[in-house]
Amino acid sequence: MRLHVLGWQGPWPGEGGALSGYLLEASSGEGLLLDLGSGSLSRLTRIREPKSLCGIVLSHLHWDHISDMFPLSYMPGLADLPVLAQEEPFFARKALESGPWRLLPHEDRVLGPFRLRFFAARHPVPASCVRVECEGRVFVYTGDTNTVPGLAEFCRGADLLLADAGLVESVYAPEKPHLSPRLCAELAREAGVKRLVLTHLSPAVPPEDVLAEAGAFPGAVCAGEGLRVDF
Ligand SMILES: [Zn+2]
Numbered sequence: 001m002r003l004h005v006l007g008w009q010g011p012w013p014g015e016g017g018a019l020s021g022y023l024l025e026a027s028s029g030e031g032l033l034l035d036l037g038s039g040s041l042s043r044l045t046r047i048r049e050p051k052s053l054c055g056i057v058l059s060h061l062h063w064d065h066i067s068d069m070f071p072l073s074y075m076p077g078l079a080d081l082p083v084l085a086q087e088e089p090f091f092a093r094k095a096l097e098s099g100p101w102r103l104l105p106h107e108d109r110v111l112g113p114f115r116l117r118f119f120a121a122r123h124p125v126p127a128s129c130v131r132v133e134c135e136g137r138v139f140v141y142t143g144d145t146n147t148v149p150g151l152a153e154f155c156r157g158a159d160l161l162l163a164d165a166g167l168v169e170s171v172y173a174p175e176k177p178h179l180s181p182r183l184c185a186e187l188a189r190e191a192g193v194k195r196l197v198l199t200h201l202s203p204a205v206p207p208e209d210v211l212a213e214a215g216a217f218p219g220a221v222c223a224g225e226g227l228r229v230d231f
Contacts, residue, residue, distance in 0.1 A: 007039050016225075017039060020200060036067075056083045061126075066096070070099075083101040116132055162199055168213060
């Protein structure tokens with residue numbers, strides 16, 4: 001599989017940046033999109049036509065993960081495209097229902113070559129972590145979450161973990177809605193994953209500061225413009 005980072009910042013973008021958006025590609029050519037925050041759609045169109053996707057998984061309905069879904073809805077060829085989305089918040093769900101696609105719940109299912117499983121995250125709105133198995137490889141995306149019992153088990157043995165490192169230690173707190181780089185590294189170690197990419201990064205924090213806190217998992221990298229990982 002190949003991961004393309006389309007957007008890596010949150011909850012707002014820095015200059016020239018983009019918010020949460022990730023494309024998974026199978027070696028057979030099929031594509032699965034995970035989230036589509038602002039700036040991610042234009043980057044997606046550099047790589048492939050949206051109508052060629054097997055489906056879209058929205059981890060949750062916060063604007064920084066879905067805002068480019070609305071201009072996407074004007075593009076041709078998207079009728080019946082599976083879009084896996086939560087039911088709440090109501091106003092965001094209502095807006096998504098105006099699109100041409102087919103909204104489906106977060107339930108274990110197969111889209112093209114991608115086998116999907118979901119795990120309830122800890123976030124202020126209903127949110128999921130997503131595990132994708134394809135071609136004998138395993139990818140896990142935490143979406144937005146803070147610590148939650150069972151998460152390491154859900155991530156167990158992943159070839160690549162894409163984790164929410166949205167709050168560096170100076171601003172992290174257990175009741176806040178994101179993990180820290182340190183907690184992402186500890187999660188990756190506990191789960192025995194092979195590679196770790198840190199994402200949902202604040203534009204105010206330099207990537208080297210993020211990585212300095214992720215020392216528990218040597219080799220971790222920060223998501224960023226144009227990052228591509230084959231695994
Ligand atoms: Zn969120």
